[in-house]
Amino acid sequence: MALPSQMQSSPVRGRYVYRRRRKRRGPVLLAALVAFGVAFWFAYDWGEDEAAGSGEAGQTSVMAVADPLASNMSRDVMKTTSAPPRWTPAVTQSAVVEEPAAPIQVPDPIEAVVEEPSPVPASVDEPQIPVEVTQAVGTTGGPIGMGAALIEQGRFLEARALLTQAIDSGAISASEALEARQMLGMVNEELVFGPEVFAGDPWSSEYVVQPGDSLSRIVSREDLKIDWRLLQMVNGLDRPEKIQVGQTIKILHGPFHAEVNKRNHQLDLFMGEGPERAFVKSYTVGLGQFDSTPTGRFRVRKGQKIVNPTWTNPRTGEFYPADDPENPIGEYWLGLEGLDATNKGERGFGIHGTIEPDSIGTDSSMGCVRLRDGEIDTIYALMAEGVSTIDVRQ
Incomplete structure (x- = not known):
């Protein structure tokens, strides 16, 4: 079968290259994100003041032990249920708006919120941050500042939800969208590619290895929409057969x-x-x-x-x-x-x-x-x- 490609090269390189470390780096990542968030927060507020008014190839699964057992031991994690932070996209002065813009919501915040957001004006100069968000997050720096504050507080899932919706909304600038992608890339080194399962994460859970299991069998048994190599990757396994009966591993559901x-x-x-x-x-x-x-x-x-x-x-x-x-x-x-x-x-x-x-x-x-x-x-x-x-x- 002919698979098309070409070998002509160019000296131009992609601007950003991401590399994943295999060892745990939660504390280091958190410290880096804290420094990143604080620096961005102050830079954002300063700039705001200045600018006012402007098929697998022959792969065979290797079993942990010989006797198969079809029981499913995956365990989902409980979620919190308090009201989510919200961010409302900016509306320019020249725009004619008949109804308030739909807010961006972040599920499962950690802190309970009791106040209702104030109505969004029909025409504003900057994104209007509801009162409960400034109380829960502690910033009025728009979605990037809010995301940085959530990351600083260790609220990675909320930051991911808010920044994803900000990117999808199209209401932030290209530079802000790039900033959001970079922040989420760092956060997901832990949430997705790290071995830890975070409480409330709907995309991952824990699984206890059963007799007869292999990584490919776990993917099939749990109906995971991924390749078994991802389980090897996120759990830091040098070899796929190095799983043991009774071992708890992280699984990602996909797709x-x-x-x-x-x-x-x-x-x-x-x-x-x-x-x-x-x-x-x-x-x-x-x-x-x-x-x-x-x-x-x-x-x-x-x-x-x-x-x-x-x-x-x-x-x-x-x-x-x-x-x-x-x-x-x-x-x-x-x-x-x-x-x-x-x-x-x-x-x-x-x-x-x-x-x-x-x-x-x-x-x-x-x-x-x-x-x-x-x-x-x-x-x-x-x-x-x-x-x-x-x-x-x-």
Whole structure:
């Protein structure tokens, strides 16, 4: 099967590269986020004053022990139920608004709130922060300042919900959206990619390993919409068979989905869909030269997740066997199928790695989406065949 890609490189690199550490770093991350939040808070307030008025390849599951047992031992975590903080997007003076803008809500705040928010004016200069938010969060710095304050207080789930909704609203500036993505990328190093399960997180839970279990069997038994490699990754397992009966591990339920912005060469990763989805992380990607990357909605095709794929260059006919270090598409391939009337006929389109990291952030491929080593393996582990979708936009 011919998997299209191209080897032309460019010296342009993606601006941001994320690398995950395998060891626990909760205290270090929290300290870094506290410093980040405080610095941003003061910088934001100062600037506001100044500017006023302006398919698996032959993978076999390895069992923990020989005797299978089909009992399900996953345990969900209780959620808090008090009223959520809210953020209302800004409305410009020239805009005509007949009704208040719909507030952005964050589920499950830790502190109870008793006061009702004041009505949002029809025309304001800045986002109007309801009274209960300033009391609960302790800032009036807009969604970025509010998110930073929540992170400083260790309220990561609330920060993720608020900042995700701020990004999705489109009511914040491009620089604020970038700031929010960076903050969430750091927070999700713990919430998603760390081994700890946070109380109230709807996307993860604990699981007790049963006799006969393997990571792939756990994925199947619990109906997880992920690849078993993600369980190995988040639990810091050197080898997948190193699970033991009675061991408590973290499981992620999924599904994960992605959005690719061609203009920015950016892939945004989310958990879930719709208004309840949660932003996870952004990746810089390489795309097709001459605007050859197709657009629309795609889904990971069943049987088309491949580790160490072979590849034949459709232009030259040159064949690259599996594990060939010169294989231009790297070690992972995720074949995609079009779901729209305009892209159902696409063949050979997918997401893969690259042996030329300098091509990331440029239009250098034959149309496919490419990622660096250390990032393509994460995307491979997150995406589920026949479930995960990728929306490619101009």
